Amino acid sequence: MKRFWSGFSVLALLLGLAFVAASLTPSLIPREPAVQGVLAGVVMALGYLCGLVILGLWTLADMPRLEGRARRVALFVLAMVVLAILGASLAYSLVWQNDLRARMGMEQAASAHLTRTLLLAAAVFALLFAAGLAAKTLYRLVRSRLERVMPPRRATALALIVVGGALFIVTRDGLLDAAISFLDESYEEAQALFDAAPPAPIHARIPGSMASLVAWAEMGQPGRDFVTSGPDAAAISAFTGAPARDPVRVYVGRANAETPQARAALALQELIRLDAFDRSILVVASPTGTGWMDPGSHDPLEFMHDGDVATVAVQYSYMQSPFALLFETQTGLEQASATLSAIHAHWKTLPEEARPRLYVHGLSLGAWSSMHATSLFYLVDQPIAGAFWVGPPFPSQFWQRAQRMRDPTSPWVQPRIGDGSLVRVASRTSDGSEDAAPWGRMRIVFLQYPSDPIVFYEPQSVWRRPVWMAEPPGDGVSPYLRFLPIVTHFQLAVDMALSTATPAGFGHAYYVRDYIAPWAEVTAPEGWTAADSERLRAHCDHGFQLGCSGE
Known part of the structure; x- marks a missing residue:
């Protein structure tokens, strides 16, 4: 236990909690406690790992460090700031979640929602932390054995290579096996349907x-x-x-x-x-x-x-x-x-x-x-x-060209394309009949919901605010959604995975x-x-x- 606590980093943990707070910021798709809890636990582990890497680099560069009472005071102040941010993010998440749920006609989330989220996040973090601790223990064991037959520096480098390679092979094979197994099951399910097909139609x-x-x-x-x-x-x-x-x-x-x-x-x-x-x-x-x-x-x-x-x-x-x-x-x-x-x-x-x-x-x-x-x-x-x-998925070049040709006075999520004689855009609140010009020989209509992340995700949102986030929120989009570099990109990427977990008429449903x-x-x-x-x-x-x- 002493070795365990000596290796635990409070600074890295605080960074992990800051990551959790970021994962609670507004998104396009409402999050159920199970989804938000797993997400928070994973990003907390990622934040903790990033913290360890930063501290390791700081030590390697022989940068100055606080000691004694000054260190304890600084940690206390930093912890209070991070916990205050986390508490505010938790309360705020209930506000924007319920605003979004009301717009989509979903049941409101209660405070128990937050409790389940936190408990699950802690459990996921503990599991991932234990996995990391096991890897660290394995590394120390290999290094100690190698030090018996070679100099310490060489043993350290070789132990990193051996353990890192072993973990790469195991996780690679495990992840690939899981993915392939899933895909095989999908394929086998289809094949089983072939084998057990109902009688062919007579007509x-x-x-x-x-x-x-x-x-x-x-x-x-x-x-x-x-x-x-x-x-x-x-x-x-x-x-x-x-x-x-x-x-x-x-x-x-x-x-x-x-x-x-x-x-x-x-x-x-x-x-x-x-x-x-x-x-x-x-x-x-x-x-x-x-x-x-x-x-x-x-x-x-x-x-x-x-x-x-x-x-x-x-x-x-x-x-x-x-x-x-x-x-x-x-x-x-x-x-x-x-x-x-x-x-x-x-x-x-x-x-x-x-x-x-x-x-x-x-x-x-x-x-x-x-x-x-x-x-x-x-x-x-x-x-x-x-x-x-x-x-239409956001990478579609045809859709992208149409969006870029929009009248700049029209919203990005409900654009007017030219005079409307060739291309029109419909949504839950617009049927595509509103354009002033009559249809030409060819008629093209896009149906897209403003709350659909499959359509409106932007890879550049890592550093740049999407056009639609600078405009009044569209139908089904919470006004609490704000752009934050990196965080918004992460939230939209998660939203894509959850895009059909909405009532019909919102998201990708x-x-x-x-x-x-x-x-x-x-x-x-x-x-x-x-x-x-x-x-x-x-x-x-x-x-x-x-x-x-x-x-």
Whole structure:
């Protein structure tokens, strides 16, 4: 115990507590006690480690040090300052958390929230500190053994190399094994779904049937859900009171073919088999990382156009979106490009007066890959009719260019792009119909929530305040959010990981109601009015029993 306490640094601990205070500053996404507690414990350990490194460098440089009573007084004063800051941060966190929760319609956090956070933070810090102490003990043990056969300085250097290398190998293998295991489980889960797929559909109009070119078992659960769900002609007619058609939905799973080009060709052939090019509307959609297609987006479109819609999507990954972003970004971009290229090449050979209006669509990573695929060639040579992109990730170059072209008098989170005849931006509080200029030949709409960190994260926030933080807070954003160098960057990075942990209509949780009016703006259904959009919202609010999938 004496050796333990002799190695414990109060100064490093105070720096760790300062890190905890920084982690309690306002963010875009509310934090539950478990999340905030683990986060606080990890940053406290990081702060403690930074403190040890700084003190080690200070000693190595032979800098002056306080001793005796002067040291004790200085430590006491510094501790009081840090504890006061931490206490104020805790109280303040309850204020901004509850303000943000009220804006998002969430339950208010009580003081017990802070208690659970602190207890969990202490437990996580203790665990990490014990791990560090074990590493230090191992280093001392190795060094003492080496000193028996070599000079102390050489033993110290070699012990650092041996222990550091051993820890690197163990943690590397452990972390990689955990990550690979997680990804393997995701893949195996998808494969298990292949092996245990429900019976294939009987109707020839559904991909995966006996008449289909797409193998049912290899399509995967996201694809099977997509092609077998959604409203049929009867449900659409019951809503519209007019004759309707059964919508065409085509989905090709990643396991259906070996290469992006082969999967794209298969999707095209299935569209041709189902006479999809005879429809009024053809949508080339890009799924999210797991292959999921948001029913809240596609169902309303089919109601709007009396089912005269064909939608096609091709899977590029089995992973959750954060992992797909890290490991399979290029795969998604390649697949979206191959799919749109194959379909556009066939579409433009058809008589202009007889072919469907062609649109592109995507959510999150699907929006990024769809934007990447929608190159200048598709906008100039036989242009598409429009695009609807939801929750576009911040690295998307197409989105970045549109943002930079905004009217500087308009907010960054709700920009006016030019005169609004080509590009418009919708949100939870704006449907994209407000721009003064009428639509041109092509219509592009972005749907983005001001509280979505996937959209509004900025890597430069390490040192530079994001544009949107210099403006009045947008819908769902707390006015308590302030820019702090490094701290804001860290908070936004954490917010991205928690971006879907919000009620629908905030963060990265896009809501069926907010898809309806933008789709109407992009595709201009004949005779469609704002009243029709409101009636469809009410219809979809009742969800599954009325034939319109929920959020």
